[in-house]
Amino acid sequence: MRIHAGVRSDVGGYRDVNQDAAFASPFAAAVADGVGGGPSGDLASAAIIHKLITLRGALPSAAELIERLKAANWDIGAHIRRDAALAGMASTLTGVWLTAGEELVVAHTGDSRAYLLRDGGFVRQTRDDSFVQALVDRGLVRPEDAWTHPRRNVITASFGGNDEDVVRVETRDVRAGDRWFLCSDGVTDYLPEDALAEVLRGETDPVRAAHAVVELALEAASRDNVTAVVCDVVGDQPDATVVPVIAGAAASRWTEVIEAGLASA
Structure with missing residues (x-):
């Protein structure tokens, strides 16, 4: 199996820097978001992505990914x-x-x-690592109200170069035809899930789908950087020599891989 993906990242109309x-x-995809209000969030997100793109080929095991994530977090601490x-x-x-065992591993920290x-x-x-998600879990905020809550951007976990930083790593089954x-x-702070689902069901090409989501968020007046990656799982064999597509702060800071106008892996 392999991943055929479309990638789009836009600084948005209200920010000076894309964090x-x-x-x-063909084997992986990820999104990182520099924590708002912190110094050099673009450096933090780019450092993580730069560390992860050096892993070529199918993931040997979830344990290998955990070690790679620890190294990425160590890099932030080193900076x-x-x-x-x-x-x-x-x-x-x-x-x-x-x-390599034709499963899929999901890694997550933050929102x-x-x-x-x-x-x-x-x-x-x-699950969002956020203040508002904690309120939802306690029954103090309705799930349908969480995405408009005024404190929805307060996160409770991230990669900050600390030994105690936590990331969830889970193994899932995977099928040809899945779209991640x-x-x-x-x-997600500006578009409801039903609007996202409509775009992702309606646009079959992952490149056009990623661009459509970003354009829709910009039309909704997103006040943040906007990034979407649409990953279609395909049943044929991957080409391990394909250069990863990078976008946003990673493309700005690491010029050895160039972001395409219409990016596809």
Whole structure:
């Protein structure tokens, strides 16, 4: 199996810097979002993506990914140790990886999200690490009100270069025909899930689907950076030599891989 993905990241109309970063390859895809209000969130998100794109081929095991994520988090800590002005920078991460055993691994920390479109059903696959999600879990906020809550951007977990930082890593079954959708909160804070589902069911090409989601979020006046990755699981053999597509802060900071205008892996 392989992933055929479309990637789009836009700084949006209200920000000067794109702190989102994303990548897609035939084996994996991920979105990272530099934590708002922190210094150099774009560096944090780009550092994570840069570490992850060096893993080529199917993932040997979930344990290998955990080690790679620890190394990415260590890199953030190393930047902070070299420059005290960067203290507080951090990033979310949500990504999917195909394994050699034809399973799929989901990694998540923060409030970027992953959804699965399978057999017409569109189901969220990650739980936000956020203040508002904690209120929902306690029954203090209705789930349908969470996406408009004024404190929806307060997160409770991220990669900040600390030993105690936590990421969830889960193994899932995978089928040809699955469509995984990854995005930053610049999408989900401004678009309801039924609107996302309509786009992802209606547009068969993953590149056009990613662009359509971003354009819809911009039309909804998203006040954040906006990033979408649409990943179609295909039943044929991947080409391990394909260069990963990168976008957002990762493309700005790491010029060895160039973001395409219409990006596809």
